[in-house]
Amino acid sequence: MLELNxxxxxxxxxxxxxxxxxxxxxxxxxxxxxxxxxxxxVSLSEVSAKANVPLGTLYRYFPSATHLMLGLYRxxxxxxxxxxWPESGTTHxxxxxxxxxxxxxxxxxAVEQCxxxxxxxxxxxxxxxxxxxDVIAEQAVTVASGDAAKSRVLLLTVSGLVQAVRCRRxxxxxxxxxxxxxxxxxxxx
Numbered sequence: 001m002l003e004l005n006x007x008x009x010x011x012x013x014x015x016x017x018x019x020x021x022x023x024x025x026x027x028x029x030x031x032x033x034x035x036x037x038x039x040x041x042v043s044l045s046e047v048s049a050k051a052n053v054p055l056g057t058l059y060r061y062f063p064s065a066t067h068l069m070l071g072l073y074r075x076x077x078x079x080x081x082x083x084x085w086p087e088s089g090t091t092h093x094x095x096x097x098x099x100x101x102x103x104x105x106x107x108x109x110a111v112e113q114c115x116x117x118x119x120x121x122x123x124x125x126x127x128x129x130x131x132x133x134d135v136i137a138e139q140a141v142t143v144a145s146g147d148a149a150k151s152r153v154l155l156l157t158v159s160g161l162v163q164a165v166r167c168r169r170x171x172x173x174x175x176x177x178x179x180x181x182x183x184x185x186x187x188x189x
Contacts (some may be wrong), residue, residue: 008063011125015061027058029139031072039065042110046109063125069114070129076104077136094154095183097144101137102158102179106165106172116163150186157182 015021030051030092034042042065048055062068078099106111141151144151164170170178 008125009059010139011063011067011128012060023051023057024061027053027061027068028075030071032069032108035069035072035110037110039069039110039113042069044072045067066108066114066118067125067129069108069111070126070133073104073111073115074129074133074136076135077101077140091184091187094144094181094187096152097140098154098158098183099176099180101140101155102161102175105158105162109166112162112166116159137160146185147160147186150189153186154182 015024027047030047031042033050034047044058044062044065045055047068048058051058058068062071075078080097105115114126115130115133118126118130120130138148138151141154142148145151145154157179161170161175165172165175
C-alpha cells in the first residue's frame with residue numbers, strides 16, 4: 001500500500017483564473033515526462049524547474065509526487081475525446097478507447113504505481129483523485145460501449161493486463177490481442 005505523509009497540506013482545487021491555469025497546465029505537462037519513470041524518480045523540485053513555476057505553487061496543487069501523478073492521469077483521461085471516435089458504439093470504437101487507456105497506464109510507470117498501490121482512505125486528497133479518475137474512465141468507456149457494467153469489466157481487464165505485461169507474463173502484443181477480444185466479446189453481448 002502506498003503510504004502518504006498524513007501531515008501534508010491539503011491539495012488546492014484546480015485553478016480558475018487564466019494565469020493560474022497556465023501554470024497548472026505547465027506543471028502537468030512537465031510531469032508527463034517524469035511519469036515515464038518510476039514513482040521514486042519523480043522529483044517535485046525537478047518538475048517545478050522544468051515547468052518554470054515556483055516550487056511553492058507546485059506544492060499548493062500537488063503536495064506529493066502521488067498527487068501529481070494522479071492529477072496528471074486525471075487530466076489525460078479528461079482529454080480523451082471519446083465522442084469524436086469513428087463509428088461510436090462499435091467494437092472498433094470501444095477497442096480504441098480501451099486501448100488508449102491501456103497504453104496510458106502501461107507507458108507511465110509512475111502513474112500505474114499510484115493507481116495500483118493507492119487505496120481509498122477517509123478524508124484524503126488521493127481518495128478524491130482516485131474517485132474522479134474512476135468516474136472519468138468509466139464514463140469514457142461507457143460512451144463507447146453504451147453500458148456501465150461492460151465498461152467496469154473492461155477497466156478491470158485493463159488493470160489485469162497492465163500487471164501481466166509488467167510482470168512479463170504476457171507480451172504487449174498478447175495483451176493488446178486479449179483486450180481486442182474482450183471488447184469484441186462484450187460488444188456482441
